[in-house]
Amino acid sequence: xxxxxxxxxxxxxxxxxxxxxxxxxxxxxxxxxxxxxxxxxxxxxxxxxxxxxxxxxxxxxxxxxxxxxxxxxxxxxxxxxxxxxxxxxxxxxxxxxxxxxxxxxxxxxxxx
Amino acid sequence: xxxxxxxxxxxxxxxxxxxxxxxxxxxxxxxxxxxxxxxxxxxxxxxxxxxxxxxxxxxxxxxxxxxxxxxxxxxxxxxxxxxxxxxxxxxxxxxxxxxxxxxxxxxxxxxxxxx
Numbered sequence: 001x002x003x004x005x006x007x008x009x010x011x012x013x014x015x016x017x018x019x020x021x022x023x024x025x026x027x028x029x030x031x032x033x034x035x036x037x038x039x040x041x042x043x044x045x046x047x048x049x050x051x052x053x054x055x056x057x058x059x060x061x062x063x064x065x066x067x068x069x070x071x072x073x074x075x076x077x078x079x080x081x082x083x084x085x086x087x088x089x090x091x092x093x094x095x096x097x098x099x100x101x102x103x104x105x106x107x108x109x110x111x112x
Numbered sequence: 113x114x115x116x117x118x119x120x121x122x123x124x125x126x127x128x129x130x131x132x133x134x135x136x137x138x139x140x141x142x143x144x145x146x147x148x149x150x151x152x153x154x155x156x157x158x159x160x161x162x163x164x165x166x167x168x169x170x171x172x173x174x175x176x177x178x179x180x181x182x183x184x185x186x187x188x189x190x191x192x193x194x195x196x197x198x199x200x201x202x203x204x205x206x207x208x209x210x211x212x213x214x215x216x217x218x219x220x221x222x223x224x225x226x227x
Contacts, residue, residue, distance in 0.1 A: 004154070031214060032215075034215060036218075041200075041221070042221065043116075043118075043202055044216075049215045089154070089155070091216070098162060098214075099160065099170065100157070102147075102154040102155040103154055104152070105154065
């Protein structure tokens with residue numbers, strides 16, 4: 001069974017700082033990996049999707065990378081803003097099934 | 113606007129009662145999913161459905177039931193057999209694109225409180 005880990009569980013940074021969120025998975029045979037944002041009491045909003053054949057995806061200040069061989073993905077946030085404060089989750093879809101596996105998330109606080 | 117709707121946003125029930133959570137999507141997605149989210153834990157899969165009239169149990173299906181009579185709808189019933197039903201419930205859907213995409217989209221969630 002795929003296991004997905006996100007460390008740290010919480011992160012606090014001053015506004016303007018660049019930061020990296022980490023996601024590790026145990027089985028490298030995945031179709032894709034997706035990063036989400038969740039605000040308190042809300043559903044998940046998709047940020048970036050990386051297919052297994054890709055190494056990175058970019059959207060605005062966000063850049064997600066994927067290294068299947070090491071079982072790792074990172075989400076890079078440039079020039080962080082207070083509005084970036086939220087919980088960030090990663091999820092991967094194994095080649096062998098139709099079930100997504102989620103990490104427990106990293107709670108990010110950007111201090112003005 | 114295309115998207116996933118869940119209703120109600122908040123739901124209160126007394127212990128021993130069954131309750132049904134609604135999930136509707138107009139994205140024309142084939143697959144739909146129900147997750148449960150508890151504080152400090154990741155999302156846990158309850159049930160998923162790849163096509164109409166077919167669904168599979170996830171990791172924590174005990175005490176829950178679903179139906180998929182229409183492509184657009186995937187209601188979840190929390191039965192009295194579910195020992196700890198108070199949680200945040202999230203519905204999602206996904207489409208298969210290029211054989212390797214499966215991007216997931218989520219609804220706004222329903223917070224169920226059972227007392």
